[in-house]
Amino acid sequence: MFNEAPVQSIALHPNYTTAMLRLDLLHAEISGNKWFKLKENFALAKIQGFNRVLTFGGAFSNHIAATAAASKAFGFESIGVIRGEDADLNNPTLQLAVSQGMQLHLVGRDQYLLKGDSDFIQNLQHLYGSFYLIPEGGNNLQGMIGCKDILQQNTFYDYVFCACGTGTTMAGLVAANTGAVVVGISVLKGRNQLPDEAQRLLNQAYPNNTFHVLGNEILDREFLNQHCILSTYAYSGYARYDEEVVRVKRHFAEQFAVPLDFVYTAKLMLGVQDLLERQKIPVGARVLIIHSGGLQGNPGFEARYQAKLAR
Numbered sequence: 509m510f511n512e513a514p515v516q517s518i519a520l521h522p523n524y525t526t527a528m529l530r531l532d533l534l535h536a537e538i539s540g541n542k543w544f545k546l547k548e549n550f551a552l553a554k555i556q557g558f559n560r561v562l563t564f565g566g567a568f569s570n571h572i573a574a575t576a577a578a579s580k581a582f583g584f585e586s587i588g589v590i591r592g593e594d595a596d597l598n599n600p601t602l603q604l605a606v607s608q609g610m611q612l613h614l615v616g617r618d619q620y621l622l623k624g625d626s627d628f629i630q631n632l633q634h635l636y637g638s639f640y641l642i643p644e645g646g647n648n649l650q651g652m653i654g655c656k657d658i659l660q661q662n663t664f665y666d667y668v669f670c671a672c673g674t675g676t677t678m679a680g681l682v683a684a685n686t687g688a689v690v691v692g693i694s695v696l697k698g699r700n701q702l703p704d705e706a707q708r709l710l711n712q713a714y715p716n717n718t719f720h721v722l723g724n725e726i727l728d729r730e731f732l733n734q735h736c737i738l739s740t741y742a743y744s745g746y747a748r749y750d751e752e753v754v755r756v757k758r759h760f761a762e763q764f765a766v767p768l769d770f771v772y773t774a775k776l777m778l779g780v781q782d783l784l785e786r787q788k789i790p791v792g793a794r795v796l797i798i799h800s801g802g803l804q805g806n807p808g809f810e811a812r813y814q815a816k817l818a819r
């Protein structure tokens with residue numbers, strides 16, 4: 509059902525050997541890192557005797573799309589609790605989710621914030637019956653542990669770069685402990701978006717591993733020599749329109765035939781390019797860049813920013 513994710517070498521800078529792990533090619537619908545965050549959750553759901561999963565996400569969420577497709581593939585019923593009563597059920601993400609058999613449950617933005625409360629969960633259990641709960645984005649212990657496997661066959665690198673939202677994927681890459689320094693590029697703007705939960709999960713399960721969150725101070729350092737998430741490449745913020753993002757996406761399609769997504773991997777590449785340019789890692793380093801997928805979100809992004817993209 510799954511393809512082997514190829515490692516594609518891409519010449520980004522004469523001083524470095526750079527390659528990209530194409531997790532976007534793993535599966536047509538179960539995209540990239542989201543599969544790694546889901547696989548241990550589905551395994552546990554099965555062991556615990558559930559035949560139904562429930563999870564949370566925004567109207568364009570890669571996690572919702574991947575959970576819907578994985579549920580269908582593994583014979584689970586699925587329910588997606590979607591942020592926003594006004595979410596467009598005809599958008600490509602939600603259409604895909606429904607086509608995979610996911611039942612959608614739209615809630616208002618204020619109510620969505622209560623998604624961790626036991627009253628809220630109990631109410632959902634009354635409506636849908638018992639379910640295995642996967643948190644938004646697959647951000648739990650099983651999610652992190654699953655992400656360790658991303659690096660299974662890729663232990664020959666000095667640096668690993670990935671895009672970060674919750675930081676769960678990053679935590680898994682750090683936990684894999686391959687000897688590489690892991691650098692995450694955050695797509696969330698602002699210091700209030702720190703990946704506290706991912707850091708907590710990592711410290712709990714692997715007390716000897718940790719990562720830091722760094723801002724502009726990185727530019728004063730000589731080298732990136734410890735695991736860190738950089739908050740300096742988020743541009744206008746999560747899923748916003750930025751010209752640089754559109755430009756780098758076009759460049760990668762033309763130059764390397766690599767499709768990037770607007771929300772995560774395009775910002776990842778802006779970050780990687782800048783850091784190589786500034787020589788923030790030692791000359792000669794072997795670099796692996798994780799393409800975490802997310803391409804299902806592109807049509808939705810293009811529809812939202814149609815006017816700007818047409819300019």
Ligand SMILES: *Cc1c(COP(=O)(O)O)cnc(C)c1O
Nearest residue numbers: 673674675676677772800801802
């Ligand atoms: C969700 C997602 C991420 C971020 O993963 P986290 O574990 O939340 O940090 C990165 N890239 C893509 C394409 C994603 O869909």
